[in-house]
Amino acid sequence: MQDEIVRAMTADGLVKAVAITGRDLVERVRTVHTLLPMATAALGRTLMGASMMGDMLKEEKGAITIQIKGGGPLGTVLAVSDCEGNVRGYVENPHVDLIEKEQGKMDIGAAVGTDGRLTVIKDIGMKEPYVGSIGLFSGEIADDLAMYFVESEQIPTACALGVLVGTDQSVTAAGGYLIQLLPGAGEEIIEKIEAGVRRVGSVSHVLADGVDGEALLRTVLSDFELEILEKHPVEYRCYCSRERVSRALISMGREELTSLIEEQGQAELTCQFCDRVYHYTRDELTQLLDEM
DSSP: OOOEEEEEEETTSSEEEEEEEOHHHHHHHHHHHTOOHHHHHHHHHHHHHHHHHHHTOOSTTOEEEEEEEOSSTTOOEEEEEETTSOEEEEESOTTOOOOEEETTEEOHHHHHOSSSEEEEEEESSSSSOEEEEEEOSSSSSHHHHHHHHHHHHOOOEEEEEEEEEOTTSOEEEEEEEEEEEOTTOOHHHHHHHHHHHHHHOOHHHHHHTTOOHHHHHHHHTTTSOEEEEEEEEOOBOOOOOHHHHHHHHHHTOHHHHHHHHHHTSSEEEEOTTTOOEEEEOHHHHHHHHHHO
């Protein structure tokens, strides 16, 4: 099943929803960063949340960044999405040992921590990006994203995210949904959505049975007439290039770049998103210095 985003709205115009299936993109980030299961699940959830939020942007070249600093052993968890839902990200400590709530169920909240903040940065082409931040609610990520929408954007939201990791540490299923109330939605609408959320239960286990994003939304919102607005593929995508890395070196300034040449005679820079290594010889660094 291809990774994709599905956007929908109820026929009465009172509820909008988006779902993602992301097994391949989460498996990709697991292999890129050699993640252990705790980091795979936490970063995978954050990436898929960022992907759905990025896809909701109306700005063509917009981007969403989600940064979670919860004080747990995973350290900082960061995900960046473009306006089409393609994502990249990293976790500060990728090799945290397994923490379980119960047999076979990872305690993501304990790994992420709750003594910190979730920050969302929206770049929609303005001079300054919009920055919203809330105290972490549970560390489970989906609950925290739902709370972010309520506290920072005053949008009642239901969010579910799940990553299922196999015994060989590979990703067997991943996905989730965001459901938001629009102006005019009353208590009856809320009750129907809450009933649907309870009916579906664990998203990762539903997706493991082969359910796609559209079927997931239709199950959660089975009490509504649902109109599918759009479907399109998403992937783990890094935008790094030698040109961008060169600009980063130039931005260090003449003094610092000169010091680097004199002290090390070369440079190796690793992309934090895809772990690609860019090597610069003394001559190449000197050429950058001349271009400044």
